[in-house]
Amino acid sequence: MTAPATNGAPLLLPSYKDQPQEVRDRFRRIYQRQVVLNVEGLSKSFPTGNAMVEVLSNVSFQVRRREFICVLGASGCGKSTLIRMIAGLEQPTSGVVDLDGKPVTGPGPDRGMVFQSYTLFPWLTVKRNVMFGLLEKGVPWAQAETQAKDWVQMVGLTKFLDAYPHQLSGGMKQRVVTVLSTLLNPKLLIADEPTSALDVSSQRIVTELLREMLAKKLVGGIIFVTHDLPVLRRVADRVAIMYAGQIHETGPTEEIINRARHPYTGALIGSVLVPEPQIRTRRISGIKGSPPDLADPPPGCRFHPRCSLAMDVCTTEQPPIVGDERHYATCWWAKDHPGEPVEAKL
Ligand SMILES: Nc1ncnc2c1ncn2[C@@H]1O[C@H](COP(=O)(O)OP(=O)(O)O)[C@@H](O)[C@H]1O
Ligand code: SF4
Ligand SMILES: [Mg+2]
Numbered sequence: 001m002t003a004p005a006t007n008g009a010p011l012l013l014p015s016y017k018d019q020p021q022e023v024r025d026r027f028r029r030i031y032q033r034q035v036v037l038n039v040e041g042l043s044k045s046f047p048t049g050n051a052m053v054e055v056l057s058n059v060s061f062q063v064r065r066r067e068f069i070c071v072l073g074a075s076g077c078g079k080s081t082l083i084r085m086i087a088g089l090e091q092p093t094s095g096v097v098d099l100d101g102k103p104v105t106g107p108g109p110d111r112g113m114v115f116q117s118y119t120l121f122p123w124l125t126v127k128r129n130v131m132f133g134l135l136e137k138g139v140p141w142a143q144a145e146t147q148a149k150d151w152v153q154m155v156g157l158t159k160f161l162d163a164y165p166h167q168l169s170g171g172m173k174q175r176v177v178t179v180l181s182t183l184l185n186p187k188l189l190i191a192d193e194p195t196s197a198l199d200v201s202s203q204r205i206v207t208e209l210l211r212e213m214l215a216k217k218l219v220g221g222i223i224f225v226t227h228d229l230p231v232l233r234r235v236a237d238r239v240a241i242m243y244a245g246q247i248h249e250t251g252p253t254e255e256i257i258n259r260a261r262h263p264y265t266g267a268l269i270g271s272v273l274v275p276e277p278q279i280r281t282r283r284i285s286g287i288k289g290s291p292p293d294l295a296d297p298p299p300g301c302r303f304h305p306r307c308s309l310a311m312d313v314c315t316t317e318q319p320p321i322v323g324d325e326r327h328y329a330t331c332w333w334a335k336d337h338p339g340e341p342v343e344a345k346l
Pocket of ligand 1 (some may be wrong): 046047048055073074075076077078079080081082294
């Protein structure tokens with residue numbers, strides 16, 4: 001397939017509304033469902049030297065029941081801080097985190113967690129590791145054993161029921177950890193870069209396993225934090241793009257990839273993904289400069305010193321939110337170019 005010449009004109013890419021019926025239907029269903037996670041105006045400051053540094057600023061988003069959302073951003077942009085507050089491991093400086101309408105005030109069994117390091121007991125077999133959490137919750141031994149066998153079978157590791165963690169590969173361990181994190185049917189599964197240390201095929205197995213658990217209604221929703229989009233491209237419903245402690249754009253995954261509205265998203269996606277044939281004309285270049293010092297962030301739009309589309313207003317005024325709950329970007333350029341994908345301009 002030959003890539004179309006653009007001659008500076010906006011690329012004519014399919015909009016979300018033109019996507020296949022099944023994709024449109026899926027989003028219509030998601031947006032009819034209840035909100036499981038509501039994050040509103042969330043900020044977090046840490047003491048550094050004599051000053052407080054705000055590493056997360058006014059973050060708001062929602063996750064609906066059985067939605068798989070991916071939070072994407074470069075290292076240091078505040079992803080783990082956000083996730084730790086949703087997990088209840090850290091208290092916000094301001095703002096709220098509500099799970100099923102109730103404020104999160106600390107860790108709880110209503111949230112399952114998967115992190116990069118594997119949290120298995122090395123002295124227990126796979127079966128006993130899985131049984132451990134169930135026995136702790138008062139499930140009788142025989143029932144815990146049956147349930148553990150069922151779940152381990154579901155992730156294709158029956159042969160390893162009596163193996164110890166050191167006998168498993170990294171990917172296998174992460175599959176067991178994923179099972180563990182969903183045993184109590186959490187309302188929300190929180191995953192902080194759980195696949196970063198895995199090879200590509202193990203990454204795919206773990207992310208598809210998560211998708212399957214969502215489809216089987218074993219978890220209420222998934223929030224998956226990563227700096228690596230390709231592995232999630234096929235499984236995430238929606239992507240939220242973080243930069244310097246803020247969410248700058250959120251939208252359906254394929255729409256973020258093919259019709260980003262924010263210059264940072266466009267540049268980030270261009271640098272991490274091999275474009276589809278129809279968008280091969282997109283310029284792929286690194287983003288000049290580096291993220292700001294959060295102790296002294298730039299005024300106006302935090303991305304303005306690095307943005308090739310920056311205007312005067314961007315250097316002084318907070319950008320507006322442009323779009324709707326399903327897909328929005330905080331950007332002056334997006335406001336002046338309704339509906340236009342930014343890739344065409346980068
Ligand atoms: N406990 C802490 N005390 C001080 N600074 C912190 C603390 N935790 C995180 N930070 C800072 O907050 C910023 C965001 O960190 P983090 O949330 O870990 O980012 P990410 O997960 O996106 O890499 C970084 O500048 C980091 O140094
Ligand atoms: S608000 Fe301005 S500087 Fe910020 S991303 Fe948009 S165009 Fe660039
Ligand atoms: Mg992190």
